[in-house]
Amino acid sequence: MGKIRTPYLLLLPGFGFLFTFFILPILNLAQTSTQTPVGGGDTGQYEQTFRFQNYIDAFLDNKEQFARSFIYAIIATILALMISYPLAYAIAFKAGKYKNFLLVLVVAPFFTSFLLRTVAWKQILGEEGFVVPTLRSLGIIGQSTTLTSTSFAVVMGMTYNFLPFMTLPLYASIDRIDPRTLEASGDLYANAFTTFRKVTLPLSMPGVVAGTLLTFIPAAGDYVNASILGSPSTKMIGNVIESRYFKIVDYPTAAALSFTLMAAILILVTIYIRKAGTEELV
Amino acid sequence: MNKKIADPSIPKIPAGAKFQRWFGRNLIRVYMVIAFTYLFIPVAYTFAFSFNDAGKSNLIWKGFTLRNWQNPCGAPDVCSALANSIKIGFLATLFATILGTMIAFAIGRHQFKGRSTSNLLIFLPMATPEIVLGASLLSLFLVFKINPGFWPTVIAHVMFCISFVVVTVKARIASLDPRLEQAAMDLYANEFETFRRVTLPLVAPGIAGAALLAFSLSFDDFIITNFNSGTVITFPKFVYTAAARGIPAQANVIGSGMFFLALAIVIAGQVVNRRKSR
């Protein structure tokens, strides 16, 4: 149905737009990453010198932030997975007629602004909130420990903010499992734990993969959580890139860092997908 | 007198198994309560503090008042930030939905060379960290001596929303039974009429959902906006810069308001859906 030309005509405006405002900028960024400041020129003036050393410098100067970003992102992803999986499972199998209602309930908190939620956590976990004084009086944490401006708070904020990105794909995948396969597993002598391990988990893997990717990738590049809930010692690579644009003007380094971040993410994701073994992403 | 005497011929369930069953069933329920409480804590906090009689710095509870709700634009810049977010959101949604729907139809309906490359191109922006999207776009604008501001922000938002629109609409198109369009042609509708009277009405819910998604992504966006908006303040930007000294309660009012509005829209959508299929 439809002439041969139709798909191309339909694609043209959208892809034209994406090419101009996505592909081109990325290419431009690549081109910026190998520039150096013009000797004796104003700040912000660069010349193309194909200085690939920029990448090495950028990486070595900031390896601590790189490591931190990935560690935080991985921990946040794992936590999100641990929190979301039982939730998604419960909604898919145990919710009955409340399924849709509960799904809305899972997504609803994220209708408030992401910034507001994060600032709320900052205040809840801060000195004036109720959590810290309570924990202190119960003796769980010392009098001088604070929860804000810590890596704990940053990771917690990340986990919280990326929860729906983990829960929804997980739910979609778990919901597709035919409950009769679980019954069949029981019929064939598997107990609840074995059924989970050998039937439920493998069948929900596409959701697990999608969820972890949708959580990890933005988390690795995030800097808002670190900014609001953390301190200078919890700086992530995102913070560094941001400051290289707005505070210390150093575009080539910022560009090099961006690409290094993307490359690192790509490598990790490829290894992960190979191991997890699913192809369909979109 | 009404005591039931256990019938000895009916086998009894051992107490251990009974407990196991109760535990299993209720463990899940307990977990769900805990999980949902955790999800709603910041929302509840934001909502509660929207009633705080706090003046400029909304950090400590000072007293209950309805004044913030009665005068949500009381604090300086809050409502202009909100207005910017809404304007940008509306424009970005409009363009992203149109462009994205066209792409979705092209990929979802036709076989053509470069189909898998197209799929990849759509996937890439979703897989790129926001900071890279924002920074690269800013770099491009700077090269062309375009200052960050309102329209660069709209462009940036359209850029990252298109992919989500495509994925959403494509899914809806895929669930469309092709025989419905064949039936329409069989019943004397030409290609255009078939699209207008059968295809479009059936894909419309997907397009609406995609538009809603695009708007919420745009409204809530911070990182990409931060790079490309210059002096234009959006609502998330306002909250970010105000975070240090304390966000005015009016911002809480607006945040809570958006929450309830969005909740109402989603629930209304569900009710309409359920009524349609009855």
Added chain:
Amino acid sequence: MSFDASSARGDLILTRITKSYGDFKAVDDLSLTIPKGSFFALLGPSGCGKTTTLRMIAGLEEPTVGSIHLGETDITTTKPYQRPINTVFQNYALFPHLTIFENIAFGLRRRGVKDVDAEVNKVLNLVELPHLAGRKPTQLSGGQQQRIALARAIVNRPALLLLDEPLGALDLKLRRQMQIELKWIQKEVGLTFVHVTHDQEEAMTMADTIAVMNEGQIEQMGSPADLYDNPKTAFVANFLGQSNLIKGTISGNDGDSLVADLYGQKVSLPKSRSHATDNSIYAGIRPEKFRISLLNTPVSGNVLSGGHIEDVSYIGVSTQYQVAMPWGQELIVFEQNDDGVAPFKKGDAVNISWEPIFTFALRGDEDVTAGSEVNPEVLDEE
């Protein structure tokens, strides 16, 4: 070259139609004339090309080679909406977003017909569902949806009405009822019906003429009785009902009859029912034509002796016997239980006899298993 062919009328003529997908020929050099006003069935197993043929008639597919004429008009390259042909789809394809009334009115509105209300109500009364006009398709049962799909097509008074296995999703009782109703509607409205099905009982119940299709070609075409009593190929013999096919040779001639030797036993068969090209044949007899008798009972007609009952299956209306013959073949016999309980038991030594005119003969080089597999469409979803 598409043009508006909506005024074309007459017999439907397919001339040397082939539909290829790469190397695979779904329809292979098929020629067919469907007379105006008849109830025509395309019968065959899944994959035989019957649905593809139907879709080409509707205009939803284009033939690779060949032409389609409606009367004098060549409609081969016209679009579906330019042909006066309507289809009742297998899963009904009712528009879920429109009411029943609007579904039925759809074709009328596209053609700019003036008095839509009257026409829609007329046809709703025909299918006896006037009270459903305001509902949506998802609110209807399968049987009701099927009738609305039919109404939606009929209301346009097409030159040809195509039915793509429309009764497949209905349960048995409802299907039987719809078969009778469809036949009645066809006679009442006077349209040409082309019905595609894999169910041979359905085809035989409803159609005036049946074309049996296999692997893209027509094996045999004729009235249900023709095809059943006088099949030309093993496929037709096995696909329509069941057949006993016994290898043999033609050994002589006797006026209108031929004499055949089946494993040393002689039987006669009418020349008009022999499709053999040389002396090697398969003699074919339908199971209900056989008569079983114990050894000392008198018999007439063709006789095969030396049989032993291997299996007895009581099915209420009839009893099915499997009789092992001395040459190793098991013959199937249906006996009507019109005088009570089956008189034969497993192990009984019996003779089989039948009237010679009920014998048909197929070529000796036929594949005797053709057409007899379990129908995969019963297991298939479309």
